[in-house]
Amino acid sequence: MTTVSHQNVVDWLISARHPVDNPDSWMVECCERMVEAGLPLWRVGVFIRTLHPEVFGRNFIWTRGAPEIQIGSVDFDIQNTPEFQASPLSILFNNAVEVRGDPNGPDAERFPLLLDLRNEGATDYLALPLGFLDGTGHAMSVSTRQPGGFNPDQVAALRVIIEPLARIIEIISQRRTAEVLLDTYVGNRAGARILGGQIRRGHNDTMQAAIWLSDLRGFTALSDRLPPETVVEILNHYFDCQVTAIRSRGGEVLKFMGDGLLAVFPIDEYVDDAAHVCARVLEAARESRASVEALAFPVGDAVERFRFGVALHVGNILYGNIGGGNRLDFTCIGPAVNLAARLEKIAGRLGRTVVVSEVFANACRHDWRELGEFPIAGFSRAQRVYGLAEETPVVMA
Known part of the structure; x- marks a missing residue:
């Protein structure tokens, strides 16, 4: 034995x-x-x-x-x-x-x-x-x-x-x-940092990133006329249209804010080229646009169709722990994030799905259409905004 x-x-x-x-x-x-x-x-x-x-x-x-x-x-x-x-x-x-x-x-x-x-x-x-x-x-x-x-x-x-x-x-x-x-x-990068010990308020890093900020058009009216359970289900399908595209191209989803989504695509100056990163971001935006346009959600005898808008920008962000007491949020802040948020509102006014800042347009060579200069609340000078040349604007009532 x-x-x-x-x-x-x-x-x-x-x-x-x-x-x-x-x-x-x-x-x-x-x-x-x-x-x-x-x-x-x-x-x-x-x-x-x-x-x-x-x-x-x-x-x-x-x-x-x-x-x-x-x-x-x-x-x-x-x-x-x-x-x-x-x-x-x-x-x-x-x-x-x-x-x-x-x-x-x-x-x-x-x-x-x-x-x-x-x-x-x-x-x-x-x-x-x-x-x-x-x-x-x-x-x-x-x-x-x-x-x-x-x-x-x-x-x-x-x-x-x-x-x-x-x-x-x-x-x-x-x-x-x-x-x-x-x-x-x-998110995966934030999770790795937290497990690595960055758990105190003030643990922050400055990094360059492409910033993605999007929201669903007509969400307030949608929420008003549909049951909350249906709205949640719609949001889950809607976010699916973006998250897969974002993560498959190196982005990290940081936050869902109602119908809004904040994501970043870090740019490592020693590894990444900003042009390549921004090109991937644009690919994700175009894929998300197609997925949202193809989304059809049956509600009773009708079928709901959807549109969304996304603003893309490049800049330095402060990335880390922010909050009060023992309740913290791992997120990003900074003027670049604020500008992306303002650009997203401009996208809605112009009926555009994708709008980008001048910095993003310069980094990502594409067939852009200049949409004009717009005063931005909180910024000292107007910002030049660009859209996709192939896109037809649709202004929602």
Whole structure:
């Protein structure tokens, strides 16, 4: 019988410093240490439920001899699929109990997963609850190709290892959850800064950026004649039309303000060329325009159609923590942001979807049409404004 020296693994889990920012390499090392300790692991899966608006859970699969960890995610619909309901993990998640199955026995008829494992040479399968201190339940599954499956000592060792293992995985998971929540609510760059320790008022940086400020035309009238629930649903679809385009081109959405959206596209003078960044911003604006124009929302017997306006500018902004007491907001301020806000109002008056400042127009070579000079409240001189030559203005009543 193979001797299991699981205490070495337990000591490593308890005493070592584990890299929470690189869970892939950590899982590889952990699995390799368990194999060295005498556990005949062939495949290990870690299944973590997440706190994410679109993702139900993530899975990390280590296979002995494979070059890297396989990482996947599933949405909330997975819970209703026949595959999940006929899975050992469904029983584990619903009842918080171990589930063991023999791929070469009658269990394979009950769990189709075991049939797949049998075809790959597996001789045993064990799913173990991975309990976190906050009471949430997760799972780890192990399978082997050892003749006869896991022996009693090996199963006992796995049950001992799972406790300290769960603590480390919980720490890694909580770090990941914090990153996801910060990314969801304040943006990815702001989230990274907050996790990096920039949590005090006065932690601010000055940076150059292209600024995006948009709003939905006719939103006040829309809110007045439609139920609030419908308005919220419309806003979610409307923001979807912009956020994907913005983020795919390097922008960060900082704030939703009613029907307004503030985003920035940082310009690193050592890496980025302002012309290239502004060209990406213009691509995002044109894609968003097409998406909003194509948006059709049925309300009763009618179909609502929408238009929006976006102002684009380039300038220096103050980016960081602003607020009072222990309630802070990670955002950006400065004259450049104020100018973008004023330009967005001009876009509405002119019936334009996209308007840009003279600075943006100079940075982004395009077929611009000069729209004139406009006095801007709070600014000492009038500002020259440009629009897309191909755009036909539409002034809404």
